[in-house]
Amino acid sequence: MSYSCEHCNYSSKRQYNLKRHTSSVHKVTSEQNAVLVANYAVLVAKSEVSVAKSEILVAKTHNCDKCGKEYKNGRIMRAHMETCNGMDISRQCPTCGKVYKNKHAKYYHVRKGCTAPIREDVKLTEFTEENTDYITEDFSLKCLKNAAYGVKPMMDEIYFNKDHPENHNARLMSLKNNMAEVYTAEGWKPESLLFVVDRMISNAVGTIIVKLQDSNLNPSEYLSKYHAIQGLDRDNRKKLREHAKSQLYLRKALHYE
Secondary structure: EEEEEEOOOOOOOOOHHHHHHHHHOOOOOHHHHHHHHHHHHHHHHHHHHHHHHHHHHHOOOOOOOOOOOHHHHHHHHHHHHHHHOOOOOHHEEEOOEEEEEEEEHHHHHHOOOOOOOOOOOOOOOOOOOOOHHHHHHHHHHHHHHHHHHHHHHHHHHOOOOOHHHHHEEEEEEOOOOEEEEEEEEEEEEEEHHHEEEEEEEEHHHHHHHHHHHOOOOOOOHHHHHHHHHHHOOHHHHHHHHHHHHHHHOOOOOOOOO
């Protein structure tokens, strides 16, 4: 925070320096100077509140409960929901999971022959019930030591590990509409993309904690690390969400029966 002179371009980080400047250069009395400083402090406080509110408004989004489409304006989102029929599965390729703008585009895609490989040799785990038996205590400790930055490698190890396709139980339906699919006991189920990636992050954090429960770690030594992964700040969570989305986008969609 800096204090600026109301009469010229002078500024100082110290309130006393501003008082001395105004008294000597502009011959402002101590009473007048106190009023100026108080008014300036009020303006600074108001500007900080305005910045905080603008950040909240920018970060806040509204998602349609039917199709997952994201809007920055809640009124527009509510108007959209009045006519929204939800995600139209009839426009989705049953093999690769890609959703097309209309049924004709999907028809030509299927007619040409979808090139996504069909995997019938893999038994998928249900979403949030992933196989983590292969994850070692040493790897979990390495992730913990990196605090918030250790959540990403654990998430990759669980959901995007080529050697363990049984955990490929989430796939992207539509990036534009923010929709994904997760594998359940009843088969593939549409879900909000934000919900899916947030569960991936939570499961990665939970795996780190569970894997180290029976270890001989000194709890006090790693207390700050535990707090960092359990209370991810907004920037780290945003980066993890974007990483998970990009991984789902890049990974070839697989079809399981």
